[in-house]
Amino acid sequence: MTASQDIQLEIDGDIAIVRLNRAAKRNALSDRLVLAVRHTFENLPDTVRAAVLDGAGEHFCAGLDLSELKERDAGAGLHHSRMWHAALEEVQYGPVPVVAALHGAVVGGGLELAAACHIRVADTTTFYALPEGARGIFVGGGGAVRIPRLIGAARMADMMLTGRVYQAEEGERAGFAQYLVPAGEAFTRAVAIARRVAENAPLTNYALMHALPRIAEQPADQGFLTEALMAAIAQSAPEAKQRVRDFLEGRAAKVGKS
Numbered sequence: 016m017t018a019s020q021d022i023q024l025e026i027d028g029d030i031a032i033v034r035l036n037r038a039a040k041r042n043a044l045s046d047r048l049v050l051a052v053r054h055t056f057e058n059l060p061d062t063v064r065a066a067v068l069d070g071a072g073e074h075f076c077a078g079l080d081l082s083e084l085k086e087r088d089a090g091a092g093l094h095h096s097r098m099w100h101a102a103l104e105e106v107q108y109g110p111v112p113v114v115a116a117l118h119g120a121v122v123g124g125g126l127e128l129a130a131a132c133h134i135r136v137a138d139t140t141t142f143y144a145l146p147e148g149a150r151g152i153f154v155g156g157g158g159a160v161r162i163p164r165l166i167g168a169a170r171m172a173d174m175m176l177t178g179r180v181y182q183a184e185e186g187e188r189a190g191f192a193q194y195l196v197p198a199g200e201a202f203t204r205a206v207a208i209a210r211r212v213a214e215n216a217p218l219t220n221y222a223l224m225h226a227l228p229r230i231a232e233q234p235a236d237q238g239f240l241t242e243a244l245m246a247a248i249a250q251s252a253p254e255a256k257q258r259v260r261d262f263l264e265g266r267a268a269k270v271g272k273s
């Protein structure tokens with residue numbers, strides 16, 4: 016199934032595989048590709064329970080398509096950034112959890128896109144950078160909000176001020192990725208993780224995507240109440256009750272013994 020010229024969409028059971036497909040340009044994010052990302056996540060079939068986001072070729076994504084970087088007045092620049100925000104919101108707060116399969120360059124807007132995903136699996140070829148500093152621009156795809164939440168504002172500022180590049184191992188320790196795998200194995204591992212995520216009760220996945228990041232931003236007092244409301248809704252679903260019964264009656268896997 017093809018979503019657009021620049022994106023490949025494949026539905027494999029209840030998993031969607033979304034692949035940036037501009038390998039010749041290192042998957043640089045043209046406006047057309049950013050809009051295709053938005054359209055793809057907005058229109059995933061109802062049967063999909065988790066997604067994998069991959070990049071064709073040796074690099075996940077080289078960031079903003081610099082050939083389209085034009086001089087914009089302040090208003091046009093604002094709208095361009097907001098267009099990216101709307102697309103990446105669709106990844107973060109779309110219908111299903113998204114597992115990014117990272118390899119090679121994860122830079123600039125490519126890192127902003129990866130940061131909008133819920134789980135990042137990086138292979139040992141992965142490197143992370145924010146060349147915006149060197150290009151005389153700033154992040155505009157939500158990176159200033161999402162990247163400090165992964166690695167802290169101090170590390171992000173250092174990357175942009177000095178051009179520092181994080182290699183895969185160091186990047187995993189810093190918090191860019193939750194998983195580090197051997198070269199060439201990010202996609203296979205991301206699919207396996209997506210399949211595991213797809214087995215969860217839909218309301219649990221909804222809570223993790225939509226409630227958890229908001230609770231984490233709330234003052235504790237409000238967070239406790241939001242957590243209680245979400246917990247009450249999740250446990251009241253028939254599927255949750257069945258899953259607890261399955262455990263109590265010996266039908267469900269024990270922790271650590273799946």
Ligand code: 1HE
Nearest residue numbers: 039040041043077078079080081082120123124146155156
């Ligand atoms: C591109 C882009 C791009 C490659 N826009 N065309 N991002 C950057 O500053 C990163 C710029 N890219 C690179 O540093 C390198 O290309 C890579 C390290 C990612 C890969 O290197 P390599 O040797 O594998 O590929 P290459 O030979 O540099 O690139 C192959 C082609 O892709 C070449 O085009 P060709 O027509 O000469 O074959 C490159 O020009 C093209 N290409 N990257 C346009 N980014 C919401 S705001 C976000 C702001 C940002 O993201 S700023 C950071 C931009």
